[in-house]
Amino acid sequence: MSTETQAPVRSAEELRSGAIRPQRRLPRLAPLGLYAAGIALGALLSALGGFSVVLTVIYGAILGTLAVYIGSRLVEGTRKATDRLVTALVTTAFAIAMVPLVSLVYTVLDKGLARFDSQFFTASMFRVVGEGGGAYHAILGTVIITALAAAISVPIGLLTAIYLVEYGSGKLKKAITFFVDVMTGIPSIVAGLFAFALFTLLFGNGIRLGVMGAVALSVLMIPVVVRSCEEVLKLVPNELREASYALGVPKWRTVVKVVLPTAIAGLGTGVTLAVARVVGETAPLLVTVGLITGTNLNPFDGRMATLPVFAYYQLTQPGVDTQAFVDRAWTAALVLIILVMALNIVARLISRFFAPKTGR
Amino acid sequence: MTATKAPTEPPKQRPVRRPGDRIFAGSAKGSGIFILVVLAGVAAFLISEALPALTASSEEIPGGEGLASYIAPLVVGTLIAAVLALLVATPLAVAIALYVSYYAPRRIAAGLGYVIDLLAAIPSVVYGFWGLAVLAPALVPFHVWAADTLGFIPLFAGPASNTGRTMFTVGLVLAVMILPIISAISREVFSQAPALHREAALALGATRWEMIKMAVLPYGKSGVIAGAMLGLGRALGETMAVAIVLSGGAAATINLISNSSPSTIASNIALRFPEATGLDVNTLIASGLVLFLITLAVNMLARWIVNRRADFSGAN
Numbered sequence: 049m050s051t052e053t054q055a056p057v058r059s060a061e062e063l064r065s066g067a068i069r070p071q072r073r074l075p076r077l078a079p080l081g082l083y084a085a086g087i088a089l090g091a092l093l094s095a096l097g098g099f100s101v102v103l104t105v106i107y108g109a110i111l112g113t114l115a116v117y118i119g120s121r122l123v124e125g126t127r128k129a130t131d132r133l134v135t136a137l138v139t140t141a142f143a144i145a146m147v148p149l150v151s152l153v154y155t156v157l158d159k160g161l162a163r164f165d166s167q168f169f170t171a172s173m174f175r176v177v178g179e180g181g182g183a184y185h186a187i188l189g190t191v192i193i194t195a196l197a198a199a200i201s202v203p204i205g206l207l208t209a210i211y212l213v214e215y216g217s218g219k220l221k222k223a224i225t226f227f228v229d230v231m232t233g234i235p236s237i238v239a240g241l242f243a244f245a246l247f248t249l250l251f252g253n254g255i256r257l258g259v260m261g262a263v264a265l266s267v268l269m270i271p272v273v274v275r276s277c278e279e280v281l282k283l284v285p286n287e288l289r290e291a292s293y294a295l296g297v298p299k300w301r302t303v304v305k306v307v308l309p310t311a312i313a314g315l316g317t318g319v320t321l322a323v324a325r326v327v328g329e330t331a332p333l334l335v336t337v338g339l340i341t342g343t344n345l346n347p348f349d350g351r352m353a354t355l356p357v358f359a360y361y362q363l364t365q366p367g368v369d370t371q372a373f374v375d376r377a378w379t380a381a382l383v384l385i386i387l388v389m390a391l392n393i394v395a396r397l398i399s400r401f402f403a404p405k406t407g408r
Numbered sequence: 409m410t411a412t413k414a415p416t417e418p419p420k421q422r423p424v425r426r427p428g429d430r431i432f433a434g435s436a437k438g439s440g441i442f443i444l445v446v447l448a449g450v451a452a453f454l455i456s457e458a459l460p461a462l463t464a465s466s467e468e469i470p471g472g473e474g475l476a477s478y479i480a481p482l483v484v485g486t487l488i489a490a491v492l493a494l495l496v497a498t499p500l501a502v503a504i505a506l507y508v509s510y511y512a513p514r515r516i517a518a519g520l521g522y523v524i525d526l527l528a529a530i531p532s533v534v535y536g537f538w539g540l541a542v543l544a545p546a547l548v549p550f551h552v553w554a555a556d557t558l559g560f561i562p563l564f565a566g567p568a569s570n571t572g573r574t575m576f577t578v579g580l581v582l583a584v585m586i587l588p589i590i591s592a593i594s595r596e597v598f599s600q601a602p603a604l605h606r607e608a609a610l611a612l613g614a615t616r617w618e619m620i621k622m623a624v625l626p627y628g629k630s631g632v633i634a635g636a637m638l639g640l641g642r643a644l645g646e647t648m649a650v651a652i653v654l655s656g657g658a659a660a661t662i663n664l665i666s667n668s669s670p671s672t673i674a675s676n677i678a679l680r681f682p683e684a685t686g687l688d689v690n691t692l693i694a695s696g697l698v699l700f701l702i703t704l705a706v707n708m709l710a711r712w713i714v715n716r717r718a719d720f721s722g723a724n
Contacts, residue, residue: 327531
């Protein structure tokens with residue numbers, strides 16, 4: 049920048065003579081000021097017909113954007129004004145989009161902290177009809193079923209990703225890639241119905257098992273694992289593989305000893321994110337696992353409780369003491385969010401600390 | 409690379425096939441094929457369980473007028489909710505993506521992107537809770553206003569719901585849910601727009617918006633479409649949020665703000681399945697099959713759009 053400053057200084061007089069129009073700019077804080085003025089005007093407008101926050105925001109956003117546009121157009125010209133208009137629009141849209149998301153987090157924290165106590169994590173709902181009780185059984189059920197789902201999906205997903213990157217070619221590779229993409233879009237409830245239909249055909253009517261839920265979750269989890277592992281394996285430099293081949297190492301040992309260790313951070317992140325995606329799934333568990341009030345830790349024996357389904361039923365089918373049920377529902381929602389966030393943070397940490405030390 | 413093309417030995421057959429290689433390659437290939445089998449299995453098992461409902465006489469189906477008239481309102485509800493969500497969410501998501509990639513101060517941009525990624529992971533049941541507890545009551549005044557002022561549009565014909573648990577609220581909840589998904593994908597493609605193109609545009613004197621319009625948006629268009637399609641697929645199949653928020657009727661109406669909106673396929677299954685017995689189960693699975701086919705079609709369309717524009721995708 050320091051070298052450029054000399055040129056405009058010298059040519060300032062030539063510019064004024066009219067050959068080139070000088071760049072006139074609004075002062076740095078002027079757009080913000082104009083926007084604030086617009087909002088103030090909006091507040092005034094909404095105050096005319098009884099003050100309301102929503103109307104203030106709506107009028108304010110429109111008037112503020114207009115004020116910036118007109119102000120900039122008068123001083124800086126059309127192109128710059130359009131730029132400022134888009135900036136104002138994009139920023140406003142971003143702010144609008146943040147409102148529900150912030151509100152959601154605030155609401156869950158606000159209502160969920162009411163029952164965020166030790167009893168919630170140590171008691172089940174066995175013989176609880178009013179206050180007290182907790183989600184001990186549901187938390188353990190979620191952990192067991194999710195772990196089972198991961199145990200099914202990770203080997204299949206990882207091997208498929210290896211096939212796609214290391215071995216696959218031709219039509220089969222194309223077909224698998226395409227259908228994995230398609231599978232990503234399977235609605236969770238359809239996955240639940242699939243598990244239900246499968247186990248109904250095998251074991252007869254009315255069956256509810258924890259493992260059914262795990263199968264349903266695997267259907268949702270496998271494509272996520274495949275996609276993320278595939279992306280990561282593709283990033284492993286070919287030079288490493290070629291170096292390994294050159295040393296006479298068989299292909300499968302190259303994959304196991306060279307490719308996978310290099311990609312381990314990304315694989316860990318991908319798997320963790322896939323777990324985070326399915327841990328909060330409600331619908332497939334609703335139709336396959338059901339809910340019980342006691343603690344059942346055996347996924348091959350009858351219904352189990354899971355945290356999302358627990359939260360859903362606590363809210364929608366409260367007992368006599370409604371408030372106690374609603375409180376438990378919100379706390380379960382809070383625990384669920386914390387669980388998902390923790391998994392996401394773990395994924396981040398994995399990718400940060402286990403990343404291979406390569407100079408990019 | 410050129411050295412491998414030496415004509416000494418054509419690489420058709422690998423000279424040594426070790427058993428380890430064969431086992432490993434076989435199991436990898438087997439897993440891939442297994443996934444195809446699973447997908448086929450999803451369709452096959454759904455069809456086999458839906459078959460009793462497809463062949464049953466129309467009196468036996470709940471509602472007593474046959475399968476088609478049982479599912480049709482649900483399909484209408486599903487489509488309305490999903491399209492409404494998509495219409496609201498896509499522009500906002502693109503704006504978020506642009507803001508995070510090109511407008512936000514550098515220091516907080518990475519943090520913002522991370523926060524939005526986290527929001528994509530919030531379980532749908534929580535969005536349902538929020539929609540029921542916060543959004544629905546908050547939207548009641550709008551419902552009343554819309555019924556009074558915009559009543560001439562069939563979408564807002566009213567009478568306004570006094571709980572706010574309507575199709576309109578559901579659409580907004582779904583929009584909030586798919587917002588992070590669409591914006592995450594859009595952000596990714598936007599940030600991959602070639603730096604040389606962007607810098608060239610700026611060097612030619614383009615303003616930031618002109619740079620985005622000329623260098624970023626054309627490059628990221630297919631990514632945005634793919635993200636929107638993915639969001640649409642998610643909105644179509646979204647179950648719990650709709651099941652919790654919507655208190656609808658059974659009429660196939662496009663009225664967004666009354667209490668008579670049809671439910672969606674997925675939420676109808678979630679609400680009725682736990683207590684269903686006999687042919688009801690088969691009917692619900694048949695409706696699930698319809699949902700499966702709809703989402704399959706949407707996803708294939710999305711893939712097709714993305715593949716058609718593969719030249720512009722972020723992959724190369």
